[in-house]
Every structure is written in structure tokens, then in C-alpha cells.
Amino acid sequence: MKMKLNKKLLFLFTTIFLSVALHAQDMNALVMKVKAKLEKVKDYTADGRMKTDVAFIKAPIGRVKVYFKSPDKFKLQRDGGISVLPKGGVSINIGSMIMQTGFVAIDAGMSTVGNTPVRIVKLLPEADAGEIILSTLYIDETNLLIRKSVTTTRENGTYEMELQYGKYASYGLPDKVLFSFNAKDYKLPKGITLEFDDTDKAVKDKMKGKKGRVEINYTAYTINTGLSDAIFK
Amino acid sequence: MQQIVKVSQLTKQFNNLTAVNQLSFSVESGDVYGFLGQNGAGKSTTIRMLLTLITPTSGEISIFGYDLNKHRKEILQQIGAVIEKPDVYKYLSAYENLKLFAKLSGVKPTNKLLMDQLEMVGLASRAHDTVKTFSQGMKQRLGIGIALVHNPQLIILDEPTNGLDPQGIADIRNLILILSREMKKTVIVSSHLLNEIEQIATRILIIDKGQKLVEGSSAELFNDQQTILQISVANNESAIQTIQSSNWANNLLPERDGQIMVGLNKEDIPNFNRMLAASGVDIYSLQARHSLEDYFLQVTAGKQHVGTFTN
Amino acid sequence: MWEHLQIELYKVFKRPRTYLSFAAITALIGVIQLGLLVDGKEYADFVMADFANSFSVDGKILNGYFICYVILQLLLVHVPLLIALIAADMISGEANMGTLRILLTKPQSRTSIVMAKFIASVIYTLLLLIWIAIMGLFLSMLIFGTDDLFLMKSSYVVIVKESDVFWRYAGAFCFAALAMVTVAALGFFLSFFAENSIGPIVATMSVIIVCTILSTMNIPLFNLIKPYLFTTHMITWKEFFDFKVNDANEAIIGSIQYPDKIIRSATVLAVHIVLFVGSAVWLFRKKDILS
Numbered sequence A: 001m002k003m004k005l006n007k008k009l010l011f012l013f014t015t016i017f018l019s020v021a022l023h024a025q026d027m028n029a030l031v032m033k034v035k036a037k038l039e040k041v042k043d044y045t046a047d048g049r050m051k052t053d054v055a056f057i058k059a060p061i062g063r064v065k066v067y068f069k070s071p072d073k074f075k076l077q078r079d080g081g082i083s084v085l086p087k088g089g090v091s092i093n094i095g096s097m098i099m100q101t102g103f104v105a106i107d108a109g110m111s112t113v114g115n116t117p118v119r120i121v122k123l124l125p126e127a128d129a130g131e132i133i134l135s136t137l138y139i140d141e142t143n144l145l146i147r148k149s150v151t152t153t154r155e156n157g158t159y160e161m162e163l164q165y166g167k168y169a170s171y172g173l174p175d176k177v178l179f180s181f182n183a184k185d186y187k188l189p190k191g192i193t194l195e196f197d198d199t200d201k202a203v204k205d206k207m208k209g210k211k212g213r214v215e216i217n218y219t220a221y222t223i224n225t226g227l228s229d230a231i232f233k
Numbered sequence B: 001m002q003q004i005v006k007v008s009q010l011t012k013q014f015n016n017l018t019a020v021n022q023l024s025f026s027v028e029s030g031d032v033y034g035f036l037g038q039n040g041a042g043k044s045t046t047i048r049m050l051l052t053l054i055t056p057t058s059g060e061i062s063i064f065g066y067d068l069n070k071h072r073k074e075i076l077q078q079i080g081a082v083i084e085k086p087d088v089y090k091y092l093s094a095y096e097n098l099k100l101f102a103k104l105s106g107v108k109p110t111n112k113l114l115m116d117q118l119e120m121v122g123l124a125s126r127a128h129d130t131v132k133t134f135s136q137g138m139k140q141r142l143g144i145g146i147a148l149v150h151n152p153q154l155i156i157l158d159e160p161t162n163g164l165d166p167q168g169i170a171d172i173r174n175l176i177l178i179l180s181r182e183m184k185k186t187v188i189v190s191s192h193l194l195n196e197i198e199q200i201a202t203r204i205l206i207i208d209k210g211q212k213l214v215e216g217s218s219a220e221l222f223n224d225q226q227t228i229l230q231i232s233v234a235n236n237e238s239a240i241q242t243i244q245s246s247n248w249a250n251n252l253l254p255e256r257d258g259q260i261m262v263g264l265n266k267e268d269i270p271n272f273n274r275m276l277a278a279s280g281v282d283i284y285s286l287q288a289r290h291s292l293e294d295y296f297l298q299v300t301a302g303k304q305h306v307g308t309f310t311n
Numbered sequence C: 001m002w003e004h005l006q007i008e009l010y011k012v013f014k015r016p017r018t019y020l021s022f023a024a025i026t027a028l029i030g031v032i033q034l035g036l037l038v039d040g041k042e043y044a045d046f047v048m049a050d051f052a053n054s055f056s057v058d059g060k061i062l063n064g065y066f067i068c069y070v071i072l073q074l075l076l077v078h079v080p081l082l083i084a085l086i087a088a089d090m091i092s093g094e095a096n097m098g099t100l101r102i103l104l105t106k107p108q109s110r111t112s113i114v115m116a117k118f119i120a121s122v123i124y125t126l127l128l129l130i131w132i133a134i135m136g137l138f139l140s141m142l143i144f145g146t147d148d149l150f151l152m153k154s155s156y157v158v159i160v161k162e163s164d165v166f167w168r169y170a171g172a173f174c175f176a177a178l179a180m181v182t183v184a185a186l187g188f189f190l191s192f193f194a195e196n197s198i199g200p201i202v203a204t205m206s207v208i209i210v211c212t213i214l215s216t217m218n219i220p221l222f223n224l225i226k227p228y229l230f231t232t233h234m235i236t237w238k239e240f241f242d243f244k245v246n247d248a249n250e251a252i253i254g255s256i257q258y259p260d261k262i263i264r265s266a267t268v269l270a271v272h273i274v275l276f277v278g279s280a281v282w283l284f285r286k287k288d289i290l291s
Helices: A002-038 A201-206 B043-050 B074-075 B096-104 B112-122 B136-148 B166-182 B192-199 B237-245 B266-278 B292-302 C001-016 C016-047 C064-088 C091-096 C097-104 C110-144 C164-191 C198-216 C220-230 C230-241 C259-286
Strands: A045-051 A062-069 A073-078 A084-087 A103-113 A116-125 A134-139 A145-152 A158-165 A174-182 A212-222 B003-014 B017-028 B030-035 B058-063 B079-083 B154-158 B186-191 B201-209 B211-217 B228-231 B250-257 B261-265 B283-289 C055-058 C149-152 C155-159
Touching: A002 A103, A002 A116, A045 B283, A045 C220, A062 A212, A084 A212, A084 C016, A103 A134, A103 B003, A116 B136, A116 C164, A134 C220, A158 B030, A174 B186, A212 B003, B003 B186, B017 B186, B017 B201, B017 B292, B017 C016, B030 B043, B030 B136, B030 B166, B043 B058, B043 B154, B074 B166, B079 C097, B079 C198, B096 B136, B096 C001, B112 B136, B136 B154, B136 B166, B136 C230, B154 B166, B154 B250, B166 B186, B186 B192, B192 B211, B228 B237, B228 B266, B237 B266, B261 B266, B266 B283, C001 C110, C016 C064, C016 C110, C064 C110, C064 C164, C064 C198, C064 C230, C091 C097, C091 C220, C110 C164, C110 C259, C164 C198, C198 C220, C198 C230, C230 C259
Parallel strands: B030 B186, B030 B201, B079 B154, B154 B186
Antiparallel strands: A045 A062, A045 A212, A062 A073, A084 C055, A103 A116, A116 A134, A134 A145, A145 A158, A158 A174, A174 A212, B003 B017, B003 B058, B201 B211, B228 B261, B228 B283, B250 B261, C149 C155
């Protein structure tokens, strides 16, 4: 009798383990598929309009040029004007969402981004040394597109990226990227600004403790033109 | 004779001080009108009211037959004034100062006009030097040039000889004579240098504490028949007692420089002299004085607010 | 009055002290520009220290537009003294020199004389502002180039697009001119009460300093009178460098965040000018010239 029970338990654990392992292998496979799609793009140049949307920053929309070269060269260049970006650089590089090697992908269920059903996959690095501690991807399985990612970094906190796709969806290149971060409250002494008047309290309250966003709308991509490394220096 | 200036019941009150009190006088065309008074008598205040620098508390001023209040601009176009020490813009040259004030006087300042004017006051050779390099006398002359540049009919000079050396004073005196006799201007000159006024004034007004003491022509005021005796004696006290107990008690005037002063008609002098001698007064000297200064002292000492000796 | 105005302007520009003011402005601005040319990065880093903890700012912050803003902030505190040097001397200087009494015996109305003097001081003030614009804005643009204007207000940051900056400076300088004319009017008014220039000049600066303190301190009693003090409104030129954003937090190019503040401040300053000059005219017409 005892032996029968043990065998049943062993079978149960093995089934669970195998199915978890299989499932993990499924998530890994999904992530690799997405990676493979992204790797079709060796390099690209894109024109974009960038907006820094932080409650206590009033800024005009600026024109930017973005350069990417596989595997990890990325450059965001203003086309004139002054731009404000969260510290640590905005790695609005899709490739940065997915770690190159050494991660475990864990299924965290289903959700929706916009109206699109997505699978939530958590990526944990196997080694401790990297900048990324945890990356959560919201993957559109049907189109093999990352709709959203939440990345926790060692130095620069947690940021969120939401991607909207259009005509470059087949390359995994978004039309619009929304990069969200926590904006620390801002205050500067009046001794420096030489101001008398207090800003309206209602306006000040509106500016406290909100999330900041950087939004880039890409207007054109030029893909796989063989970019030189010199651009990224 | 046309009345150029007519002042009626002019009064100026500064808080508790009545600087000018119900003053009335008139200046006739062609007059050199001497305006006399001790320091603080109200001369400058009166002149400044004529020039609209000070607003009268009450009274009327009429110049050239027009009410000064109502026709200020037209009247001032015909007046040239030098007020005490004339100050001009030190950072400008004589020429530039004259040009500037000529424009303000309503005159088109041509180079010829300005240089002629500077020539007249003896500054043509220094026309383009800045005024800060000028002596007081030169500034005074420039002030007069400025006062005359628009060829005014009435010239008002308030203490024009202040700070001048004897030559400067003589120059001013000569200028006034030229203005009056040759250029037929009417001149009002205020001064406390009585001997200067005596030499040039045709009519005189003496004021004290803002009130008229006497006004009249020089001829009338300086009556040959009236004189002031200046007596030097051995014993002033006993001599004064003697005079006070005589018929001439009312003729006694305040002592001056330790000498006895008596105002007498000329024909009374011999009898007065005999009276003193008969009373045993030891006389060292007897001097007849006949000047504006003496008259001025006589009048202001006696504080006789005498009416106008009009002719 | 036109001829009288010409005479007053002639007198103002014949005096060496007038040119001292322009020289002082040139030196002041030159010093600021030199300092920022040499150590501008340190200054910008200092101002942005707190902000730079969370953000990285990319672009030419230290450009001509920014430099001009710094210059205006500093200079508009000191320029009132240079204006008072001329405006507060207008009547008292003449009285001191002894020329006032000659002036007033000329066939000109006292109102005309006073207004000509005031307008002359206004013209001087405007010329001084134009010189500040040339040295502070145009020269800075030449030396430092141009880019967007990055401004840190006490509660938020404003980045004005390069193409949207210049007209704002035109408006700011016009407003600054109005503010400085108010200072001129104050100095001019105080000039009536003295027969030397030092008194009114010192009095003008004292009034400005005291009123600035009242305008700055956040005390309930002072808050009652702040809206009526001209010093509170003198710095409203800064409102030209703030714009509205739409619901998507996008800058609305060509807009001003609080145009009503600008109008209100301009009105308060204009009322002060009318009061000061009106009082000066009224007093001058009654004044007995005793000096």
C-alpha cells in the first residue's frame, strides 16, 4: 500500500516537473522566436519626434534620429534643440528588453495591452552580474511582437516601455515607443531663480509625484543599410 | 509816462513768516528803478513774484498792462532777468548756454545773434570755452547776456553786483546806464550797495520787513535842502542831552560810528551850530552828509512807513 | 514742448555721467559674458544640480538666449541705480546748479518744462534698455550661438523652442522698459524734494530696496500690500518665458502661460508712472522757487 502511494507521488511530481520544465522550455522558445524575428534587422536608422512628458517639465517636441546596429549599438541623436531624458539614458532599444544570453523565461499568465492579448513572460538572469535584474515582457504571441516591457535595473530603477506597431511590424520595429519612469519631485530655491511669486498651489500639486514619459513617434525607418561603427562613437 | 509794472497789495506768507506785506508800487517806462532794503526785507521775494518763481498769497501784479497770472508766457517773453548769482550749465560753453536759453526765450539763435550778444558782454573770445573755467564776473556777464538775448523790454536785476570786484561793479553800472539811456529799456535793480544805486536809479523803492517805507524819484528823495549832519564832539552824552532839550530834539538820529547824527534843513545848520557852541559843547568836526545811504539809514532807523513822494 | 524736449535731451547727452551709465552696462554685461564663456559649464551644473540627479540634459544650454536671460535677471536689479542717476537729477540737479530759477523765468509753462524733462529721462531709459538688448542679447547670440532656451523656475522647468524665443525677448524688453520707466518716474518725483542729486538718488534706491524686501518676504501682513507694490510687478517680464501646454503636455508654441499676469503688472506699473509724474507736475506747478 505504502509503495503504491510513493509511486503515485513520484509520478505526480515528475509530471509537474516535466510540465514546468516543458512550459519553461515553451517560454524560452517563445522568447527566442521573438529574438529571432528582431535579429532580422541588422541595423536601422529612424527619424522620430520625441516628447518628454513630465509634469514639471514644459518642453517642445523635438526631432530625433535613432541609429541601431546589431547586437547592441544604439544611439539617439537630437536634431537640434535641447532634450531632457531620464538619467541612465533611455535605452529605447528594443533589443535591450531582451537579454542576449543566460536567462530563464517564466510564464506569468495572460493579459492585454491595448486590446491585444499578450502573454506575460518574466525573464530572470542566470548570472547576477548584469545591469538588468528582472525583465517582464508582454508578448503578442500571434505576431511575435513585444507590446510592453517592464525592466528593473540595478542602477536606474524600474522603467516601462510600451510599443505600438504599424507598417514595420514585420521587422519588429515600432511606430511609437512610450518610455515611462518615476519622476522625482522637483524644486529649486527662489534664491537661484530670483522669483517672488509662488506658483499656484493647484499647479504645484499637479506636478508632484507623477510618472514621467518619453514618447517617440517614428516617422521613417531605413533598415539594413550597413551602418558604420563610427556613427556610434 | 506808461506804467510798465504795477503791483497792488502784494502779500506773501511762508508759514508763520510774512515776507511781503501789502506792498504796492509801480515802475514806469524808461525807469531805472532801485529796489532797496536790508537783508531779509523782502526784495528777492518780491522780485521772484514778478518773475513767477514764487506764487503770491494775495495781491495783483500787472506787467505791460497785462495780468501776470493770465498772460505769463507773453509777459515773460518781454522780460530778461538776472537773479543773484546767475548760474548756467557748467558743462556747456558760453555759446552753448546762450543758444540754449535763447531757444527757451523764443528766439531763433543764429550764429550772428549769439556772437553779437557775447561781444556785447565781453565774452566773444571765450565763446567756446566751458563755463566751469569762467570767473564769477564772467559768469555774471554771461547771465546778463542770457537775460538780454531776446531783446526784452523790461530787465530785472536782483543783486547783480554780488561777488564782483570793483571793476565788475562798475561794468554793471555802466551796462545799466546803456540799457536805460541808449537802448531805452526799463530796468528794475535790487541791491544793498546803496551808493551804486544812487548813481543810476531814477526812482527808488525802499522796503523793510516786507512793507514799503518810501517810494519816489531820486530827485525828490535827495532833497538838496535836507541834509544829515555828522558831528564829532568831546562828550557825546552831554551833547545829546543838550540837543534833546533844544528845538531840534526830533531831528536827532541814531549814532553812527560813535558820532552824533542829526537830520536838518540846510538853512538850519548855522543856528544849530550856534546853539551847540552856546551850550558849551566842544565840537571837533561838523560834516554835512547827503547820500542815499544816509537817507536809507534815516528812513529804516526811524521805521517811518512814509507814503509815496510822487511827482 | 518739442523744442524743450530737444533741449533737455541735449543737456542729458552733454553730461559725462550719461555715458558712464552706458559704460557701466557694457562692463557689467562683458564681465558676465566673460565669466560664462570661461566657467559657464560650472554655473549651469550648479543651477541644474538637483535636476541633473534624475535627468540628463542634452544640447547647448549655454547659448545666447540663456546668457541673455541670466544677464537680464542680474542687471534689472542694478540698472535702477543707473536710471536714478539721471532721472533723480532732473529737477534737483538744476536746483543745485542754480539753473532752475533761470529756466523758470523763461516763457515756457511749468507743465511743459516738467513733461519735457520726464520724457527726456524716459528716452534715456529706453536707450539704456536698447543698449542692454544689443549687448545682452545680440552680442550673446553672436558669441554663444543660439539653441532652445532652458529655464529653471522654482517649481518647474521650461524649454522654449529656439524659433519661439526671439519674440518673447522683444516682449520682455518692452516690459522691462516699462518697469524701468517706473523707476525713472519715482526718481523724477523724488527729485522735487531736494536741491541736490544725492538725496533723491539714494531715496529712489532705498524705496526700491525696501519695496523689494516687502515683495520677497512671505509674511501675511506684507502679502496684503504686495499686489500694489511696483517692485512686485517689475519682474513680470519673466512671464514671457512660460507657455501653455495642451492636455497631452505638449508645448503650445507662441503661447504665454499667464498673459493676464503680464497685463495686470503692466497696468500697475502704468498707474504708478501716472501717479508719480502727475504728482510731480502738480507739485512743480505750485512750488515756490526759493533757491
